[in-house]
Amino acid sequence: MPDRSDLVVEVPAKVNLALCVGPRRADGYHELATLFQAVSLYDEVALSARDDGQIRLAMTGEGSETLACDQTNLAMRAAVLMRERAEAPPGLGADIRIDKHVPMAGGMAGGSADAAAVLVGCNALWGLGLSLDQLAALGAELGSDVSFLVYGGNALGTGRGEKLAPQPAGGQLEWVFATAPRGLSTPLVYRTFDDMAAQGRIRPNVELPDEALRDLCSGEAQRVAPWLRNDLQAAALELYPELATTLEAGRSAGALAAIVSGSGPTCAFLATDAAAADRLAEQLPGLSSEVRDVRRAHGPVPGPQARVDG
Numbered sequence: 001m002p003d004r005s006d007l008v009v010e011v012p013a014k015v016n017l018a019l020c021v022g023p024r025r026a027d028g029y030h031e032l033a034t035l036f037q038a039v040s041l042y043d044e045v046a047l048s049a050r051d052d053g054q055i056r057l058a059m060t061g062e063g064s065e066t067l068a069c070d071q072t073n074l075a076m077r078a079a080v081l082m083r084e085r086a087e088a089p090p091g092l093g094a095d096i097r098i099d100k101h102v103p104m105a106g107g108m109a110g111g112s113a114d115a116a117a118v119l120v121g122c123n124a125l126w127g128l129g130l131s132l133d134q135l136a137a138l139g140a141e142l143g144s145d146v147s148f149l150v151y152g153g154n155a156l157g158t159g160r161g162e163k164l165a166p167q168p169a170g171g172q173l174e175w176v177f178a179t180a181p182r183g184l185s186t187p188l189v190y191r192t193f194d195d196m197a198a199q200g201r202i203r204p205n206v207e208l209p210d211e212a213l214r215d216l217c218s219g220e221a222q223r224v225a226p227w228l229r230n231d232l233q234a235a236a237l238e239l240y241p242e243l244a245t246t247l248e249a250g251r252s253a254g255a256l257a258a259i260v261s262g263s264g265p266t267c268a269f270l271a272t273d274a275a276a277a278d279r280l281a282e283q284l285p286g287l288s289s290e291v292r293d294v295r296r297a298h299g300p301v302p303g304p305q306a307r308v309d310g
């Protein structure tokens with residue numbers, strides 16, 4: 001693959017400040033009401049144009065050796081879909097190199113972020129001129145989180161997560177994320193959620209009160225903390241009980257709130273301010289054996305940003 005890059009896209013990860021999960025639908029997905037926030041952990045996607053019609057993908061970074069770079073990869077599917085739907089002239093192709101920093105299989109939507117970056121990147125690289133809304137609609141065909149990662153910021157997600165209403169960004173939240181030694185499969189977490197619901201141990205519901213949404217968007221950590229909620233957390237803990245130790249360690253070390261991020265197993269800790277978050281990030285690894293790595297981040301941040309490179 002040539003090392004020339006025409007374009008580099010930085011794409012953030014996400015955390016769900018509130019993730020309310022309803023019952024399983026006929027199509028197998030679950031109805032959601034969620035407040036997404038894009039956070040400052042980034043994958044970097046470099047794209048250069050090819051004129052032989054080939055789309056090639058390579059990945060570097062943590063855990064990337066476990067990922068297939070073929071048609072099963074969501075980033076590859078994003079490029080192929082983009083070319084089909086935009087009726088791009090034959091011969092258009094791309095070399096795509098993804099440098100991964102977002103934890104994989106961690107509940108932070110790293111794979112969806114890469115797909116969103118490819119949509120934004122190919123749109124620019126090939127001069128297709130699609131709007132963000134059009135890119136987000138394509139994203140929805142690829143996965144439930146891809147549309148949000150086209151936009152970034154804060155957004156209320158409904159449907160299976162793909163129907164988005166952008167929300168104001170009141171202020172900056174300071175986060176600490178603790179990754180875990182092993183991953184969790186999102187479909188398995190949802191299946192466990194269904195089993196627990198069938199046993200009457202949890203009650204699916206998608207109510208996110210208006211005042212919760214207002215407080216969550218305020219950007220004031222003290223107002224946000226009481227509303228942080230993840231309905232998948234009980235299922236993630238059922239599959240990975242040791243995460244409870246990590247969550248408790250963060251709380252006892254001063255986090256305002258601690259939740260599993262998305263389908264897990266990454267744990268998200270909200271801190272009072274940047275200094276408190278830095279202190280927490282230093283302490284956490286010594287407090288739980290299930291902490292593999294600790295990342296500092298803030299949110300909300302904008303969605304994929306493309307820059308010309310090389």
Ligand code: C5P
Binds near residue numbers: 029032143160190
């Ligand atoms: O849409 P995406 O491919 O990211 O979803 C991965 C899996 O997570 C789905 O196959 C489904 O099992 C589960 N899921 C769900 N309900 C949602 C989103 C995802 O059941 N709203």
